[in-house]
Amino acid sequence: MHKFTILEGIVAPLDRANVDTDAIIPKQFLKSIQRTGFGPNLFDEWRYLDHGEPGMDNSVRPLNPDFVLNFPRYNNAKILLARANFGCGSSREHAPWALEDYGFRCLIAPSYADIFFNNCFKNAILPVVLNNKAVGDLFMQVEKQPGYAVRVDLPNQIVTLPDKTTITFEIDAFRKHGLLNGLDEIGLTLEKTEMIKRYEQQRKAEAPWLFG
């Protein structure tokens, strides 16, 4: 997995609460058996005016000029600012795959849905949690100031705004360690093979109906 340490980039504001993973990447694109290539279909139903299907040439599709990611000022945005309960609904990891493939490596929101939040860390995306007031202020500033960019510093857990003010954020130590080092979690767990086998033997003795 890629590492995440420090990211500086333009912030794009998606001003809606409860954005679900169906909206992030609609179901027809889930038919792919690949892990990559979902970026052009991120927010497909909001982003384009026509109906998207896999295999289409997305570069010639009509863009929805009212959708925020289509505003030229948010070209090359690396950080997505969102509202509460972002990523609710389906467990599809295609949602963080699409965000990452589009170019978002960091999200800022007051809260995320549990499964989506967890999936982000498996894909080197940092979902920063800030309180409602801080997020509300960011929305106002981003909309006011074209080119608004922030610096997200994971080692120090700090978001630095253009005027150099800083906001600290909390993150679970294990997840932070994983992002900073780009850890292979499966490899880590396999180091515990003996422990897993021991547990399994004991479990088999206690509840044999769970095996075989």
Place this chain on the structure above:
Amino acid sequence: MHPQTLYDKLWQQHVVYDQEDGVTLIYIDRHLIHEVTSPQAFAGLYLAKRKPWRIDSMLAVPDHNVPTTVDNSEMDDPISRLQVTTLDQNCQHFGITEFVMSDPRQGIVHVIGPEQGATLPGMTIVCGDSHTSTHGAFGALAFGIGTSEVEHVMVTQCLMQRKSKNMRIWLEGELQIGVTAKDLVLAVIGEIGTAGGSGHAIEFAGPAIESLSMEGRMTVCNMAIEAGARSGMIAVDQVTLDYLNGRPYAPSGELWERAVHSWKQLQSDEGAEFDRETTLDVSALRPQVTWGTSPQMVVGIDDIVPNPAHESDPVIREGMEHALVYMDLEPGTPIKKIDLDLVFIGSCTNGRIEDLRDAAAVARGKQVADNIKQALVVPGSGLVKRQAESEGLHQVFIDAGFEWRNPGCSMCLAMNADRLQPGERCASTSNRNFEGRQGQGGRSHLVSPAMAAAAAIAGHFTDPGRM
């Protein structure tokens, strides 16, 4: 001993290793697999030259993409077909049990697990699907995972998890006629919101839960994720045991007796502490209908579409306004005055035999209204379909003008050909009314099977208890 919640017990029984930083390696007993969220995980196995840890813990089935048309079971869409054949090939390669498309036991993964007895009390159960919470109805710890975790479980039989908080939703009272488990869980979501259970494992308890059948309990736990909780669960009782006894994958003979003895411990101890508790009295509950684009946007059948102007929180107000535009509804419109174009009965929420019986009881001897373009009945599995046909339910539906289909996820998420066209309005027994969920531009109203059938007959929402 310190009194424990059901969730505490299930968690504790599966701890392989507690790290100092609060992350725990937990053991997974059952891994359910479908075609959409597994190909990239299998690809990871090939790439790293890894093998599944325990294939006997795995059960696979194609469900999301499969066609449901009875006279044409071919998959016309080559991309869907590739996803299903990829699952077939992966399962064959590793020797994983799969109920392939032509298998009479094929169906929606969350319907077939319990039906086969592959879902058992005391298990940890995962699947790359958020509605895995369904299986918690059996006193199991069941939750949805992403594809990276699917790969993790395949290879290690474990997951690194942080323990959730405990939440109990206590449901008092007795449901009125025409009011079902679906109405109950929609009312709960309306009460606590779609993020109300975030970070928590929800235990549903109380007299209204105890009086539900297993099918009803599965409907409730299925939608725990719609309340923000990865897992929902219900304590084991006689209803649980009676459902499981004799199922193909359930233990039998002496092993059954041993298992039952152990399963009877699977309930929260007297005095166990919950981080959050909510109580709801359901005795006055009316059949529920969602009006917006989030399951929490729900009211009773006698109510009206709410007015965003009465909402003080600007973010919530904007969400309501947005939803009303998408749904093409005016504030103040009586729910009973909303005309429909389609009706969908099925899904992992409401595609079981009892759901079909409920709907058939309403539809019997009546006709689908002229304004309904299509009324679909999609059984949750091949065995549900067979059971319904042995009871003659299919004939009730066909005579009334419904289409009787083959099993699959179908119009719940519209990955196959069953989908809404832009602007079409559907009464659906599924679980999500998100924008575009049932087809781009489609408008979904979540309801119970009885309400869906009643709406098909009337052409608009109406009280199924009066039909």
